[in-house]
Amino acid sequence: MSGQELPGTERRGDDGPVLRKGVGVPASGWFDPRGRALGGFAFAVNRVTGLGLVVYLYLHLAVLSMLLRGESAWSGFLRLATNWLFLSLDVLLIFGILYHGLNGIRVALVGSGVVPDRQKALWWALGVIGTITLAFSALHIYGSR
Amino acid sequence: MTRSAPRASRDAPHVLIVGGGGTGGALAHDLTLRGIRVTLVERGEFTSGTTGRHHGLLHSGARYAVNDRESAIECIEENAILRAICPGSFEENDGLFVALTDEDMEYYADFVEGCKGCGIPIEELTAQEALRMEPLLNPELKAAVRVPDATMDAMRMPLRFFASAKHGGATLYNFMEVLDLVVADGAVTGATVRDQVTGSEGDLHADLVVNATGPWSEKIARMAGVDVPISPSPGVMLALHGRLCNMVINRMHRSGDGDIVVPQRALSVVGTSSWTVEDPDELDVPEDHVARMRVEGAKLIPAVAQAGFRAAWSAARPLIGAMEADSGRELSRTFKTIDHAEDGVEGFVTITGGKATTLRGMAELCADVISRKLGVDRPSTTRTVTTLPHTAFYAENERRLA
Amino acid sequence: MSEADHPNGSSPPTRMFRVYRYKRGDPGWRFDAFEVPVGARTTVLEALRWIQLHRDRTLALRYSCLHASCGTCGMQVNGREVLACVTLADTLGSTITVEPLANIPVLTDLVVDMRQLFERFPDEIGTVRMSDALPQASPPDGIETYERFEDCIECGLCLSACPVSATSDAYVGPAALAAAQRLLEEPRGVDPERILDWADDPNGAWQCHAAFECTEACPSNVRPAERIMALRGRLAGGLRTVATVMPG
Numbered sequence: 001m002s003g004q005e006l007p008g009t010e011r012r013g014d015d016g017p018v019l020r021k022g023v024g025v026p027a028s029g030w031f032d033p034r035g036r037a038l039g040g041f042a043f044a045v046n047r048v049t050g051l052g053l054v055v056y057l058y059l060h061l062a063v064l065s066m067l068l069r070g071e072s073a074w075s076g077f078l079r080l081a082t083n084w085l086f087l088s089l090d091v092l093l094i095f096g097i098l099y100h101g102l103n104g105i106r107v108a109l110v111g112s113g114v115v116p117d118r119q120k121a122l123w124w125a126l127g128v129i130g131t132i133t134l135a136f137s138a139l140h141i142y143g144s145r
Numbered sequence: 146m147t148r149s150a151p152r153a154s155r156d157a158p159h160v161l162i163v164g165g166g167g168t169g170g171a172l173a174h175d176l177t178l179r180g181i182r183v184t185l186v187e188r189g190e191f192t193s194g195t196t197g198r199h200h201g202l203l204h205s206g207a208r209y210a211v212n213d214r215e216s217a218i219e220c221i222e223e224n225a226i227l228r229a230i231c232p233g234s235f236e237e238n239d240g241l242f243v244a245l246t247d248e249d250m251e252y253y254a255d256f257v258e259g260c261k262g263c264g265i266p267i268e269e270l271t272a273q274e275a276l277r278m279e280p281l282l283n284p285e286l287k288a289a290v291r292v293p294d295a296t297m298d299a300m301r302m303p304l305r306f307f308a309s310a311k312h313g314g315a316t317l318y319n320f321m322e323v324l325d326l327v328v329a330d331g332a333v334t335g336a337t338v339r340d341q342v343t344g345s346e347g348d349l350h351a352d353l354v355v356n357a358t359g360p361w362s363e364k365i366a367r368m369a370g371v372d373v374p375i376s377p378s379p380g381v382m383l384a385l386h387g388r389l390c391n392m393v394i395n396r397m398h399r400s401g402d403g404d405i406v407v408p409q410r411a412l413s414v415v416g417t418s419s420w421t422v423e424d425p426d427e428l429d430v431p432e433d434h435v436a437r438m439r440v441e442g443a444k445l446i447p448a449v450a451q452a453g454f455r456a457a458w459s460a461a462r463p464l465i466g467a468m469e470a471d472s473g474r475e476l477s478r479t480f481k482t483i484d485h486a487e488d489g490v491e492g493f494v495t496i497t498g499g500k501a502t503t504l505r506g507m508a509e510l511c512a513d514v515i516s517r518k519l520g521v522d523r524p525s526t527t528r529t530v531t532t533l534p535h536t537a538f539y540a541e542n543e544r545r546l547a
Numbered sequence: 548m549s550e551a552d553h554p555n556g557s558s559p560p561t562r563m564f565r566v567y568r569y570k571r572g573d574p575g576w577r578f579d580a581f582e583v584p585v586g587a588r589t590t591v592l593e594a595l596r597w598i599q600l601h602r603d604r605t606l607a608l609r610y611s612c613l614h615a616s617c618g619t620c621g622m623q624v625n626g627r628e629v630l631a632c633v634t635l636a637d638t639l640g641s642t643i644t645v646e647p648l649a650n651i652p653v654l655t656d657l658v659v660d661m662r663q664l665f666e667r668f669p670d671e672i673g674t675v676r677m678s679d680a681l682p683q684a685s686p687p688d689g690i691e692t693y694e695r696f697e698d699c700i701e702c703g704l705c706l707s708a709c710p711v712s713a714t715s716d717a718y719v720g721p722a723a724l725a726a727a728q729r730l731l732e733e734p735r736g737v738d739p740e741r742i743l744d745w746a747d748d749p750n751g752a753w754q755c756h757a758a759f760e761c762t763e764a765c766p767s768n769v770r771p772a773e774r775i776m777a778l779r780g781r782l783a784g785g786l787r788t789v790a791t792v793m794p795g
Contacts, residue, residue: 015571015652016569016571016652016653016654016655016659016660017569017575017576017652017653018649018650018651018652018653019623019646019647019648019649019650019653020649020650020713020714021626021649021710021713022713030710030711030713030714030758032713036710036760037759037760037763038759039757039758039759039760039762039763039772040708040710040758040759040760040763042758043710043756043757043758044710044758107756107757110757110776111755111757111776111779112776112779112780112783113776113777113778113779113780113781113783114780116772116773116774116776116777116780117770117773119757119759119772189607189608189609189610190608190609190610190611190619190658191611192611192617193609193610193611193619196611197610197611197612197613197617197619198611198612198613198614201616233674233675234674235675236675236678236694236695236696237690237694238678238686238690238693238694239687239690268687268688277684277685278684278685278686278687279681279684280681280683280684281681291687296695296696298616298617298696299611299612299616299617300611300612300616300617300619301617301674320607320654320655320658322604339605341605341607341655341656342570342571342607342654342655343570343571343572343655344570344572344605382614384614384615384616387680388678388680388681388695389680390681391678391680391681391684391686391693391695392687392693408680408695409616409696410616410695410696410697410698410700410767411680411698411767411768412614412615412616414614426600427600430588455614455615455633456590456613456614456615456632456633457588458613458614458632460613534674536665536668536672539661539662539664539665539666540662540665540666
């Protein structure tokens, strides 16, 4: 170093605060929808549905394990499974599967360089397909009661 | 070409440069190569004064070939040197001087003769030839002359000098504002600075202080009790969406407003105008000047009239000369080193005037004066040392320096 | 702010600016509030410089070209990444919150340490490229093709907007990957295999999650997200479509 330095000028830039988008929790930056465009929103919902599906998988296995406890336990579960709230959760599950699956197809097509410049159009198009499928499924689920 | 001089020894004289524009950066580079210890302080980001704001023209000097031959010759020499020592920092597409009216054509002969007299290589073109090179030119043009203009990145090209100086051992501080100069017994011995990063204040001492603050030269000079004849002379520029030309397009006439269109990436910059102010920190962007840019620029390239607006801004030229001039265009565009020992103040030198194209040449002459004053008997080597890429300014490690 | 903005010499309308402040050595950051006169054409940068000149000289502010060419004035304005020099203050509501870019350590106030951006780039980047403007033009003798600077102005808005960069400092980020893809599109003497090796990394091209926030934020039409996808297509071994050769 030539010349002298003013105290405190050494290591300029080290230890400075880092702004992160997010909700105050470390590593939540991806979750913050403020200031985001379509792509960022799609990504965030993808992650939420992904986490939701993992939680569902655990619940599903827990439910299936009731089969090991005999017929009366399973029948009890079936009574629960046909009430409105439970069916609504089923619809929510279908939404999660559809969103995660269809958006996943979008990400695969876009992310491998096949159609990188059509990501917004693809989101809307698959969204239409998904919405129709969801509506159809919901009618079927509620109608089966 | 990376390192070309060993770092300065602790016994080497120490120079404090005030002002982090192109001139300050080039001076830091030159002095560092001569083994002088350099500290540079800039109150904002480097090139945030006038340097970063100009339209990016690498002058061929043709604009000055008739009225200001000294400037023209300086420009064409530095033009060639900069292309060699800053490779990759220019859009090297040459430029055109375009004659639109009979009046322009009256200037044509003087223009061609002036360029030849200053050693500026030119090629005379017919209107058709010019339109093949630049299809969006005004189809009514009468004639054109090709000149070795180019476009530079107004910030990144000077940043290379900062990068070279830094890796040569200079200490460069941005966000450090000079509050006052330290003057004792008729000599400047340093500066009182505030570090904007920490908020703290303190003194920096040096064997010699250089005032390289461009249009702010007067303000710094007064801290030493001397005057420098600088008229800050702003001009307006207008950036438009669309790359409407690849070559720099100039109007062939004596200087006037809105007579240049400089391509920059995907923008076209139309400039400029001229007036004088007292305070280079208070720059207006007069709406009538901006409108004039559109009108005059559209005479050269009709598509300018409808192109989308990106930005309009002002930048202050540091013109040498007293404040009597009204428009600033009458003052010379050459540069000057002032050793204030002539004014009775030792240890203080001002380098000012000039233009972006001549940054290296200005620094060489100033560094010669400084070296002599400090008893350092080494010539400048900046003519032939390739500067580091601008990204090297931010690099911590050596691998970027190739 | 010229007189032309204020008819009849009346007092100009003002906006409240909340500006992020931090000096090295401070225990933390804070917001300072300033009432700033704003005209129809006042940019956020002009307003911040007004604060610097008339209210608080210790405000550190990064800018240079004033026309979106140098990329130094990147910051978050009301939570969105912009270049302050081309962002009109008038359209932003009565309170304007100004913060530095995200995901890069703050040096002071609105200035971030740009070394963190440049460190992520590959060793080679192209600065000058072929010009694609006015393809019908014939360059003069001695000039083979017209050239121009690359679009990327190294502003860091993409890195600030990227949700992956919000949670991973190891990710090289959109600007670096887009620069690498540009060298694949136009090699300029660089060996493509070296670029592909550099990008083929868990923290390289594969860490992108296709949020496309970078392309949204980019002020210079680099389209980094599309370029990252094209780069991945190339890495995946030739799922080549016309999309892997980017136009413009």
